Amino acid sequence: MYTIGEVSKMFHLPISTLRYYDQQGLFPMITRKSGIRIFSDTEIEALRVIECLKKSGLEIKDIKSFMQWCIEGAASYQRRLELFQKQKKTVEEEIIQMQKVLDMLKFKCWYYETALKDGSEKNLKFLPNDLMPAEIKKAYFHSHEK
Amino acid sequence: MYTIGEVSKMFHLPISTLRYYDQQGLFPMITRKSGIRIFSDTEIEALRVIECLKKSGLEIKDIKSFMQWCIEGAASYQRRLELFQKQKKTVEEEIIQMQKVLDMLKFKCWYYETALKDGSEKNLKFLPNDLMPAEIKKAYFHSHEK
């Protein structure tokens, strides 16, 4: 059992954010003692799920729906599973996108390292050519494909 | 040489977004013919960099700064390199975060698949135990660590 201040420190989240989440219905089972919120294991696990679903791109209002489904019990297992499957797919695609972004950044790092050495990017303008290291060439084409 | 409508289709970006980017100073070298924007290879490559830097978490105003540096020539190679190095590190960390998120989602998928089979999550509440498949256990601990 934790106070809002303790949870704030545990998750490195401002107290105002936790109150905002509660207001948005993200802790539908939270209890209070003379007005003060008591965060139990339920809310702690909820917060882990909130962080996960947020990073997977889900909006607050859809996380609220999920939290409501949790109250419904076994009747919503299918819906909850489908949500996690959808977010899993989203994140898998997101990671593939980020690998491409990373390859573009690797190429640009190489580009400016070379420009700095050469004192000019004039030679680099005639790329891609055989002077490009194999790894950089791969990163370049990966990041520019489709 | 392309019109705004052609670029919009090429990048699957609304025309309004391209005009907004221009207004924010993301195409400092763009030319016009009787008021109409002409997108050349410079702006096409700029757009690729914009998408990359945006996905790496950079704000529009910082992308604007970068575009200004590009005009300065060799004097800004160092700064440009440092920016790409910083964003590369950011994205590498971001991908690691996303792997954790993915592991949480994998665990939750397994959890609800099992709950559906069992018709109840009662047995799952006593986890982690030896009934958890090795792969799921790994995902669970990875996503809950630190």
Place this chain on the structure above:
DNA sequence: ATATAACATAAACCTAACTTTAGGTCAAGT
């Protein structure tokens, strides 16, 4: 010539996710 499609601007509007403000309550220590 004229219709229409694609371009232009400035300014207002929008949304999500918070954050801040102003004012008040509660619990613990001195």
Place this chain on the structure above:
DNA sequence: ACTTGACCTAAAGTTAGGTTTATGTTATAT
């Protein structure tokens, strides 16, 4: 009793990144 720190609410404010609206201009096809 009283101060202090941690909690509370409702409502207004903030920020980023666009989008929409209203109005006007330019290019192209018939």
